[in-house]
Amino acid sequence: MNKCVAMGRVALMMLLSLNVLAEVELHGELKQGGLLWGSLPVGSTAKLDGKALQTADNGVFVFGFDRDAAPAAILEICSANGSCETRDLHIAQRQYDIQRVNGVPQKTVTPPASVLERIRKETALVSKARQQQFSRQDFTQTFKWPVLGPITGVFGSQRVYNGSPGRPHYGLDIAAPTGSTVTAPIDGVVTLAHPDMFYSGGTLIIDHGMGVSSTFIHLSRVLVAEGQEIKQGQVIAEVGATGRATGPHLDWRINWAGLRLDPALVIGPMPSAK
Ligand SMILES: [Zn+2]
CATH class of the missing domain: 2.70.70.10 (Glucose Permease (Domain IIA))
Known part of the structure; x- marks a missing residue:
């Protein structure tokens, strides 16, 4: 019984570690000029287009896209155990007056x-x-x-x-x-x-x-x-x-x-x- 529970826990942790990004909710608008933030599991790190983003002790990170940002960016999240995942971000392009x-x-x-x-x-x-x-x-x-x-x-x-x-x-x-x-x-x-x-x-x-x-x-x-x-x-x-x-x-x-x-x-x- 004990063994069974332990195995179950191992399986669950693996599942989580493979889906860190899927669980990261981004707040804000994926648009030129947008400010976004999210919260990562503690110990995770984030990179935007290969550049490390500051991540707080509680896992909060923040980033933004300027007026003329390109239509695509890559967000990479690495969990504390070293496994990394990427997500393609599509940044809505705007027309300016x-x-x-x-x-x-x-x-x-x-x-x-x-x-x-x-x-x-x-x-x-x-x-x-x-x-x-x-x-x-x-x-x-x-x-x-x-x-x-x-x-x-x-x-x-x-x-x-x-x-x-x-x-x-x-x-x-x-x-x-x-x-x-x-x-x-x-x-x-x-x-x-x-x-x-x-x-x-x-x-x-x-x-x-x-x-x-x-x-x-x-x-x-x-x-x-x-x-x-x-x-x-x-x-x-x-x-x-x-x-x-x-x-x-x-x-x-x-x-x-x-x-x-x-x-x-x-x-x-x-x-x-x-
Ligand atoms: Zn003004």
Whole structure:
């Protein structure tokens, strides 16, 4: 009897070890701009296209696909006993609009030489903030809209500023009056709180762990400080039109490990405004 149970257990474990991937549920959208996470059996490791993904002690891992990601990727999972499996991921390809934005301050389209040093310093501050590493896993929470209002700009659109082609737009723009409160979509820790950057104006970066962060720009006021722990729903800032903006709106961005992702893919439909 005892022997029988033991054998049964061995057979079951083999079955599990051959099907680790089949049991890994991925949360998120397999699309260009998508953020995905999953949870592996403890001790397993994951690779995306041959590159190791950070895996937390509890098995959580996260990854994303940028605006122009290729249509296919390979996810490889190796269990603690060394057996590996791969899954072909099919990344939905998207079409991006061209958006003409007129009326932005011309100095923000062709910055004068006198501000180049300022821009360089601010870019360095942002990348330093995003390079900080936190083991937190706030991105597994269900995101809530940071502000409600009409969507006036989407991820990936090709921007033409006052007639000059610019870089693609990576934010989700939500129009709202200056002074409207911005709330945290999920928990996090503040890694950058800046009152006025050249392009982005009032700028706030909140880290959600494992390389995932939110950035909020064009703010009129930043109400939290660097190092501060933030809870979902907490008031963190006020909407503005600072930096290269034509009118008051919140521009919300999501980054993972140096890639720019689409906030619209992590959040559900907007609830109707009051
Ligand atoms: Zn924007």
